Amino acid sequence: MRLPITEFLKEYDADKEIVRLHMPGHKGKFADCSDDITEVQGADSLYEADGIIAESEKMTSELFGTRHTYYSTEGSSQVIKTMCYLAIRYASKNSGDSTRTDYVIAASRNAHKSFINASMLMQFDIAWLPSEDDEYSICKCNVTPEGLRRYLTEYKKNSNKTLAAVFITSPDYLGNMLDIRELSKVAHEFGTLLICDNAHGSYLKFVGGDMHPISIGADMTTDSAHKTLPVLTGGAYLHISKNAPEGLETQARQGLLLFGSTSPSYKIMRSLDLALERVIPEDYAKCAEHMKELKNDLREMGIEVYGDEPFKLTMDLRHSDIDGNSLKKELHEKKIVCEYGEPDFVVTMWSPFNEYPVEFDRFKQAIKAAIEAAEKEPDEAAIVAKRDSSNIRHKKFVLPEVVYQPYQTLLMNKKIVKVSANLEGEIAADNLTGCPPAITPIIAGERFSRDVIDILEFYGVEEIGIIA
Numbered sequence: 001m002r003l004p005i006t007e008f009l010k011e012y013d014a015d016k017e018i019v020r021l022h023m024p025g026h027k028g029k030f031a032d033c034s035d036d037i038t039e040v041q042g043a044d045s046l047y048e049a050d051g052i053i054a055e056s057e058k059m060t061s062e063l064f065g066t067r068h069t070y071y072s073t074e075g076s077s078q079v080i081k082t083m084c085y086l087a088i089r090y091a092s093k094n095s096g097d098s099t100r101t102d103y104v105i106a107a108s109r110n111a112h113k114s115f116i117n118a119s120m121l122m123q124f125d126i127a128w129l130p131s132e133d134d135e136y137s138i139c140k141c142n143v144t145p146e147g148l149r150r151y152l153t154e155y156k157k158n159s160n161k162t163l164a165a166v167f168i169t170s171p172d173y174l175g176n177m178l179d180i181r182e183l184s185k186v187a188h189e190f191g192t193l194l195i196c197d198n199a200h201g202s203y204l205k206f207v208g209g210d211m212h213p214i215s216i217g218a219d220m221t222t223d224s225a226h227k228t229l230p231v232l233t234g235g236a237y238l239h240i241s242k243n244a245p246e247g248l249e250t251q252a253r254q255g256l257l258l259f260g261s262t263s264p265s266y267k268i269m270r271s272l273d274l275a276l277e278r279v280i281p282e283d284y285a286k287c288a289e290h291m292k293e294l295k296n297d298l299r300e301m302g303i304e305v306y307g308d309e310p311f312k313l314t315m316d317l318r319h320s321d322i323d324g325n326s327l328k329k330e331l332h333e334k335k336i337v338c339e340y341g342e343p344d345f346v347v348t349m350w351s352p353f354n355e356y357p358v359e360f361d362r363f364k365q366a367i368k369a370a371i372e373a374a375e376k377e378p379d380e381a382a383i384v385a386k387r388d389s390s391n392i393r394h395k396k397f398v399l400p401e402v403v404y405q406p407y408q409t410l411l412m413n414k415k416i417v418k419v420s421a422n423l424e425g426e427i428a429a430d431n432l433t434g435c436p437p438a439i440t441p442i443i444a445g446e447r448f449s450r451d452v453i454d455i456l457e458f459y460g461v462e463e464i465g466i467i468a
Contacts, residue, residue: 004052004059005273008043009035009266023263036267046071046264047257056273063276064205064239066214068249071272072222072236072256073264076199077114079222079238082255083195084118086220087165090193090248095162104159106151107167108178109399109440110141112197113433115167116406116443121259123407125161128399129168141439143168145182152190165193170213171200174345175307175314177211184217193244199224200312202237203351206284207310219244228311228351230278232271283352287311290356297364301371306345315346315367322374330373334366397441397451403427404445413468419456423448423466430465432456 012018013034020027023038037043044051053071061069072078088103103124107115109131119126130151132144148166155163166187170178180196187194196213198204202223205212214221221239225231238256240249288310295305295313306316317324328341340347354360404412404427414429431443441455442448448466456464 001277003273003277004055005044005266005270008052009037009270012037012040012043035270036265038263038266043266046073046269047253047260047262049253053269056269056276059276060237060272063279064212064214064237065242066239067242067244068240068252070238070240070249070252070256071269072238072260073234073268074260075226075234075236076112076197076222076224077117078256078260079236080112080114080197081118081121081259082238082252083220083222084115084122084124084165084167085255085258086248086252087193087195088122088124089251090245091162091164093247100162102161103164104161105165105167106155106163108141108143108169110169110172111167111440112169112199113431113440115197116431116433116440119405120407120410120444123405124164125405127155127163129166140174140176141169141172142176143178143183145179145186148183148186149189152186152192156190163190163192165195165219167195167197169197169199171198171204171307171309171312173200173340174347175309175312177308180213180218181216184219188217193219193248195219196221198222199236200227200309200349203228203284203311206279206281207288211310214239214241217241217243219248225272225275228349229275230271230351230353231275232265232268234265235268235272235275237272280352287350287352287354287356290360291350294350294360294364298367301364301368303367303371311350313348313350315348316344317346318344321378322370327367327370330370331363331366334362336363336366397455398449400428400442400446400449400452402445403447406431406444409444409467414465415468416463416465419453419461419464421450421453423453423464424450427467428464429467432461432464 026033028034039045044053104127106127106129109128129143130147132142132147184194196218198213198221202225219241223237225235225237226233304316306314324341324343324346327346328338338346339349409429426448428442428444428446433440442452
């Protein structure tokens with residue numbers, strides 16, 4: 001297979017007669033820097049690609065079955081902002097008035113912080129979609145086709161602002177997946193785009209008969225290729241569907257440039273290029289079967305498995321006497337390092353590059369040992385603490401009152417205060433989006449409620465900004 005970026009970098013480094021009078025300063029003199037160059041002649045340029053980068057992107061587009069796939073070297077954060085930019089540009093074009101500023105993107109509340117940053121940068125309003133559990137829990141945002149249809153029907157009746165897109169996150173951090181096929185149909189019925197944060201699901205193209213959002217209805221997605229494919233951290237894709245409206249992508253590179261460095265990493269681009277050779281669909285399908293087996297084995301041990309994402313194994317310990325923090329620590333002592341752990345959930349992420357059956361068996365034996373240890377000598381203090389906290393962790397909460405959109409708070413005076421009951425009624429000046437497992441308790445412009453304060457205290461948030 002021809003790998004355009006990789007081959008150019010190899011040839012460039014192999015020519016020892018070249019005097020490198022260009023960036024970067026290491027001049028390729030170290031082994032780990034040999035493929036790190038700048039936009040020299042023949043290397044193409046990511047944001048004006050018409051050479052080897054464009055060729056590599058075209059091959060990736062064919063792999064994923066998209067109209068066009070663009071490379072990002074700054075992760076899904078760069079791509080999420082770009083998708084919002086493209087959606088608003090498209091809505092502006094359709095409205096016939098490029099001076100309008102009254103755009104809204106309706107989003108699931110588990111949107112990544114970069115989505116909120118996009119709103120602050122581009123000054124579009126955020127409308128939070130309802131969760132079909134009637135109210136939100138910290139663990140899940142269940143947007144259903146029926147709920148979306150009801151929401152968009154009411155929105156059309158009651159709002160005079162232009163809806164630019166519906167933005168959803170699937171899979172989420174714990175492995176929950178939404179019905180993208182039907183959600184996209186609903187969005188399209190109402191004449192709007194469906195854009196999907198598929199950061200955790202690049203590999204979904206190659207399992208389960210193709211579960212990738214771009215294949216089943218989404219107009220645009222971001223994939224953090226580095227999360228689940230053999231790509232360096234920071235490598236991501238902007239996918240635009242063959243079925244998306246014509247012209248949606250005309251400013252894609254301009255959008256990526258707006259939110260990215262003008263010095264994109266060739267090492268990351270090379271890893272995206274190499275993925276064309278390293279991603280073997282049959283290996284991903286095989287790994288999915290191994291994961292089914294592993295999840296079934298854990299269920300037989302008495303461990304509940306949460307979510308339905310194929311390569312993410314989230315252990316649900318809510319009804320167990322095993323404490324997730326203790327389990328994560330025990331696994332770490334056995335040199336098994338998990339993605340995330342808290343008292344009720346432990347998240348592990350797998351790929352075909354986890355050695356089968358050796359690493360799978362090591363993991364199962366470690367879980368079995370942890371279960372036996374918990375039965376023999378339960379950690380009573382941890383169990384009591386977990387039970388005491390369950391009302392907060394899994395209680396439903398009503399979304400806070402929106403006083404301002406996030407962008408309206410950017411230049412407001414703020415002060416940092418201690419998190420306490422005295423916060424009730426104050427207005428947030430900061431976006432607290434690092435609260436795992438990713439349902440945002442409060443963002444800038446929202447009013448603090450007692451529920452939100454309880455959540456912040458539970459997660460150990462000691463200080464936060466409020467409007468002064």
